[in-house]
Amino acid sequence: MAAVLLKSLCDGGYQGSIYPINPAGGEFMGLPVYPRIGDVPGPVDYAFCFVPASLSPGFVDECVAKQVKIIGFYTAGFSETNETEGIQLEHDIVRRATDAGIRILGPNCIGVYDPSIGLSFTSDLPMESGPVGLFCQSGGHALYSLRSATARGVRFSKAISYGNACDINECDLLEYFMEDEGTRVIAAYIEGVRDGRRFRQLVKEAALRKPLVIFKGGRTQAGIRTAAGHTGSLAGSEAVWHSLMQQAGVIEVSSVEELIDVVLLLVHLSPVFDTRVGIIGLGGGSSTLAADACEDAGLSLPALPSDIVRKLKSSTPLAGNILTNPVDSQHFYVAPDQYADTLSLMAEWQGIDFLLFQLFLCGGPVPPIEEQERYRRFINVCLDFHAHNDKPTVLVLHSFDAVPAGEEVLRWAQDRCAEAGLLLYPSLSRAAKALRKFVLYHRARRDRA
């Protein structure tokens, strides 16, 4: 893991000095390895530590001597074990560090991702900054949510994995991102709160200033027990948490996927205050699914105005099509190039706040080339529409498959959409739920103002 981190610093073009430390000495990726931190020639701001828990107090002492400012601990085996030894070791490192004015991140975390300075914990994340600040109590969730979100075009100011939160905790991080000028949207995964009173105060203040999206892990009894074993968190009642989120105006989500789904909207769309959606796509069964998914999520589907129906009818035969909302216009199969006109007709409709394009992926082991080409054509029409229209638009590529077929075309679609800022969702209900939360957030914000 230390090697992964070092490699990512080198690959990411980290501009500061990097000093690998290992008693064995030698060289790593062309860098001299120092036996002890005391041997490092220059000053050290940030030490990131992989030594076993039992050796960590000694390492803190060396950092004190070296006047390090902050120590991050990848090391696990502290309070989260719920064993006396680990709990005492955690107290011990905090005491030694705090006495010397050093801050601790973690332990049991993967550290900081800050693309603006080329700092990362893995080599595959983009070195481009963006408006989202993330703090995440789980290292796994931090890394994997960054991968998933960046693949969908979201960029981050900073992301911080903070593990057991023995010193730097959710309150410090919330305060940081609230003040940080590079951060326009705050996203968080929290397993437990260390300082309830301060958190309660801060969460309200932060949510007033910026959209704040939080996913709480460890909500159920079993989840709380697991979170305790994971990051030593003490989670409180789900009802109390939920009411705090509501009062504070936090966008509460119930999965990491939903966190990303909502952040995508917050990053790309201007405020929208109503939930009227117009749907267009291919297939009667999937149009019925789309209608149910949207209304289930609390979106409204106004009926298609008669003048648009009339115009659609002039180009679309009635058989096999549904000219209501959702529109199922299979005219695409006959005249893909003219399909843009069908979409433009929908965009003329003043009575909706969002357009949702839906394409069902037909499954099967590998979609035949013609099928894949059809997907590409449809997605290209949507991209082209998006490039020339201001109407808030989402594209849903959905299927029943447990393993979606046609990864190549899907990844192509994801890349193109991310590049173009066209919001892509893998399921109707995920798109619908995210749109609903997005609107409710802006509505509550407006009503509070």
Add this chain to the structure above:
Amino acid sequence: MAAVLLKSLCDGGYQGSIYPINPAGGEFMGLPVYPRIGDVPGPVDYAFCFVPASLSPGFVDECVAKQVKIIGFYTAGFSETNETEGIQLEHDIVRRATDAGIRILGPNCIGVYDPSIGLSFTSDLPMESGPVGLFCQSGGHALYSLRSATARGVRFSKAISYGNACDINECDLLEYFMEDEGTRVIAAYIEGVRDGRRFRQLVKEAALRKPLVIFKGGRTQAGIRTAAGHTGSLAGSEAVWHSLMQQAGVIEVSSVEELIDVVLLLVHLSPVFDTRVGIIGLGGGSSTLAADACEDAGLSLPALPSDIVRKLKSSTPLAGNILTNPVDSQHFYVAPDQYADTLSLMAEWQGIDFLLFQLFLCGGPVPPIEEQERYRRFINVCLDFHAHNDKPTVLVLHSFDAVPAGEEVLRWAQDRCAEAGLLLYPSLSRAAKALRKFVLYHRARRDRA
């Protein structure tokens, strides 16, 4: 579409006689094409029709003369258009056919899949029969749910797409599958019911005899409107429907995915009456997700007994692992070959009804080869466990990705699991919800007996 059907009959090894009919005559795939159905030399049992709606009454007349027994109509443009012409045409074909004792399937459907006789509507479905009978009002849902379910190892007795249900309707099909000896589990997608009284009676009788899983499309106002435009269905109140499903003991699901998720359990597992689940996998964050997902779905997670904890401790170091339920035993990274022992320890636990193995897929554009190899190793350990243990087991391969990375390894996993009868799910909550419905069904059935 006619060509696709013909090709699938030829590819599927359909044993009966196939007579393509087209005014142009000629040859198709080596078969002589007859200008009219009257020209066919032998008797015709089943005619499947692609002519435009306006020509369909004439086609029915020809079928009457030929003494055809059943006509399936792919043709759309009937009552689902809600236009006088289409409605009258539909009445017309029904009258002409009924007067002659001919049954109509559809219109606006894709017909019948019966692997036992090599009958299909597409060339890519397996020609192997199984215990599930499916009837599906949407042709798209029929085809795509068959593709998704067969990829996961489910096999079908027959699947019938029945579109507008102008003659053969959900009641006829329910009655058929209820009596059919080759069908052990009945699954259905229904947009609207034609004969409420008969349906009410039949659904109760069918559910008493066999597990009956139903997904209703057109539940919301917008969904009902869309279903009307799709198959001309008149859907009733959601509350009335739900209470009928409850009373009748139907397993009600809210998506096609869930339909397949539940069918998978019904096909593979013997009845289970309790919801206690033991979870084991990799990662603290994903263990917390697993605990929350299971308890959210109404499963219970008993605490890991101390004797198993003790045994696990002897092989698994404490740091970075969670030895409770869920177990997060990252021991796998160190000793993948010995991981089977860890799973076997869990299987010794008498206090659980199910084992759930969870592996988080780490995302990123393409998982590195080592990562993919790690997935394969983990899945192989699970497969091996499954081959030697009777404990009901599900495997969840989950991620945050909108486009899951590593399609190759995922498809490999799906194929291997389908072959071995190891139940594979793509998300924790989908697995948990399906397990819950499965147990509730068996519990209700036992209590009724």
